[in-house]
Amino acid sequence: MKRHLGKHEFAEKMMENRKRFYCIAYSYVKNEQDALDIISEATCKGLIHLKELDEAEHLVTWMTRIIVNTSIDFIRKNSRLTALPEDSGGYPEERDWKGRQPEEPDRETLFDLYNAMDLLDPEERTYIVLRYFESYNFREIAEMLKIPESTVKSRSYRALGKMKQHMTGG
Template sequence: MGHISEQKYAQLMTDNRRRFYRIAYSYVKNEQDALDIVSESTYKGLKYLKSLKESAFFITWMTRIVINTAIDHERKNARLVIFGDYMMEPEEHGLTGFDEEVIFDLYDAIDILEPDEKTCIILKYFEEYTFREISEILNMPESTVKSKIYKCLRHMKNYMEGVKCHDKFR
């Protein structure tokens, strides 16, 4: 297929904006920051459009740009993140107080991971990519992706069990 035009790029970005927003949001947990990341990623994608060798790889290529931009944003803004609108209206999501607490513990567990580990978890469980797709996006062997994800799940489980134990003694 070859290179894509700026018009086709704009159409692909429009078609996939929700996907890219969800990825960005899963890093920053703030609507405005996620929108900023998608905007910055859109600019970067357009700027480096000529480096995209095959239009068939647009999603993989753009996902990598969004992830890298989100990680850069996190580094620049290393601070405690509050969960934006979600925290203000949990009832809209049908969550009880207990469910909400578990969700926050889960996000905390994800936040303790290294950036590349966090990326694997987000792509697998938030965006439902396959191991193969994640390996293509991150340019690493599928077996490495699998082992990273299983290692992360163990770390997160241990973290959450520690949080539960700690909560009992509060």
């Protein structure tokens, strides 16, 4: 049986996932205020279209898609390249996404990784963020973006190839 969310449940779920959503938006714009603006706009869109959400348990995936699309729209509208500030040390709180604590890469490696991500267009960055930072599998990404799983795989590997080429200088 389908269960729809009410506005209060929606607000609770948004608060529970606010850090995750912020990190997704920030990974696109690399600016705190812009990321917060994107989250605000995406939240409004989600609330306006809440009745279109088929199942309450799909809220996080649904909102992730809205945030990704809103981030891409923001980049297109502003069409400006952003770079990491020299002393930023990378994206905020990226090391504890999904509750994992990977080994600490050195600062130079992080800088190279983020520079490589910056070279990707917003669509390519979507696959990398969802797959490797948010830990969605290819099937989940395909469902979220409403494209074939094989397309997600090929685009993900192509984006990884571009990043690898940049990082290895080849």
